[in-house]
Amino acid sequence: MRNNKRTRSAGNYVAAGNYRDAEDYRRTKSTESLYFGDNNNGDNVYIARPARRKTSGNRRRSAKEAALFRRIKAVLCMVLFAFAVVICIKVVRDLGGGNAIAKEKVPDGPAAAEKSDVKVTGVQSEAAVTDTADKENDNGSVKETKAKKNKNKHKIEVIDGITYVDGILIANKTYSLPKDYNPGLDPTAEAAFEKMRLDAENDGIYLFICSGFRSYETQTDLYNGYVDYYGERTTDTFSAKPGHSEHQSGLAMDINDASDSFEGTPEAKWLAKNCTKYGFIIRYKKGKEDITGFKYEPWHIRYLGVDLAKKVEKSGLCLEEYLEITSEYADEKDNKKNND
Numbered sequence: 001m002r003n004n005k006r007t008r009s010a011g012n013y014v015a016a017g018n019y020r021d022a023e024d025y026r027r028t029k030s031t032e033s034l035y036f037g038d039n040n041n042g043d044n045v046y047i048a049r050p051a052r053r054k055t056s057g058n059r060r061r062s063a064k065e066a067a068l069f070r071r072i073k074a075v076l077c078m079v080l081f082a083f084a085v086v087i088c089i090k091v092v093r094d095l096g097g098g099n100a101i102a103k104e105k106v107p108d109g110p111a112a113a114e115k116s117d118v119k120v121t122g123v124q125s126e127a128a129v130t131d132t133a134d135k136e137n138d139n140g141s142v143k144e145t146k147a148k149k150n151k152n153k154h155k156i157e158v159i160d161g162i163t164y165v166d167g168i169l170i171a172n173k174t175y176s177l178p179k180d181y182n183p184g185l186d187p188t189a190e191a192a193f194e195k196m197r198l199d200a201e202n203d204g205i206y207l208f209i210c211s212g213f214r215s216y217e218t219q220t221d222l223y224n225g226y227v228d229y230y231g232e233r234t235t236d237t238f239s240a241k242p243g244h245s246e247h248q249s250g251l252a253m254d255i256n257d258a259s260d261s262f263e264g265t266p267e268a269k270w271l272a273k274n275c276t277k278y279g280f281i282i283r284y285k286k287g288k289e290d291i292t293g294f295k296y297e298p299w300h301i302r303y304l305g306v307d308l309a310k311k312v313e314k315s316g317l318c319l320e321e322y323l324e325i326t327s328e329y330a331d332e333k334d335n336k337k338n339n340d
């Protein structure tokens with residue numbers, strides 16, 4: 001056996017380990033520790049063995065740890081960097097989107113400021129238009145007034161960020177309302193609805209407003225909720241981006257049930273047949289989806305006043321066709337390239 005075990009003279013002390021000779025054993029002895037155990041000869045004796053070189057072991061371990069630490073640090077840095085990049089992209093995108101929403105498009109056309117026989121159809125538009133006519137010349141309290149005519153001689157005015165075409169307030173995909181425009185439901189439109197509601201009741205038809213005025217903030221929540229669920233492309237067919245909803249004008253209402261199941265009901269039929277008598281039109285007509293920018297909505301009515309509502313209805317045109325204006329978001333228009 002190549003064991004260098006030696007029994008100490010004093011008793012059961014055994015040196016265990018590979019020592020070349022007694023000298024070698026003595027040299028390393030100072031580092032030995034003793035323990036009680038089997039000496040491989042079947043005797044339970046005190047056995048000496050070299051003490052562990054703790055320091056070097058520790059050093060080796062910390063070197064390993066340091067390497068691991070460096071690796072963790074590198075991974076963390078990469079994760080942080082990726083996170084920062086994602087945040088930057090999001091911020092840039094949000095800024096871009098915000099601008100697109102806030103941007104106001106005035107259609108191209110010769111800038112002429114001729115007086116035309118402006119038919120005013122709502123209390124609001126009437127006040128605003130009169131205001132402009134009075135103050136256009138003296139550059140008074142009206143913050144911003146722009147008057148243009150589209151190629152078909154309809155007068156387009158932008159007064160304090162609100163667009164009027166021939167005196168009719170317009171909120172659609174092309175023309176937006178200011179974020180802080182908060183008129184509430186127009187009292188004239190509300191009174192007209194009340195009259196219509198009572199007459200309908202006499203015919204056994206029960207009408208109610210399920211959504212009237214909606215603020216920019218409300219529309220933002222509504223629109224974002226739809227986008228989360230349906231995605232932007234689908235949502236844009238039935239819900240306006242904030243600032244582009246006619247509901248923010250206070251002149252639009254959804255009646256009874258703003259869903260496809262309203263179509264064909266006695267209430268929908270009654271509304272389609274009678275609403276112009278009270279100054280309303282079904283705003284988003286069937287077959288006009290590409291022009292209004294929205295799907296057919298038999299429940300969404302827009303107040304125009306009795307005269308104009310009847311004229312528009314008789315023409316068989318949607319409001320965009322009647323006024324020869326577009327309803328397209330700025331980015332859609334860019335994609336289509338000069339469609340009007």
Ligand SMILES: [Zn+2]
Pocket residue numbers: 247252253254258299300301
């Ligand atoms: Zn609506």
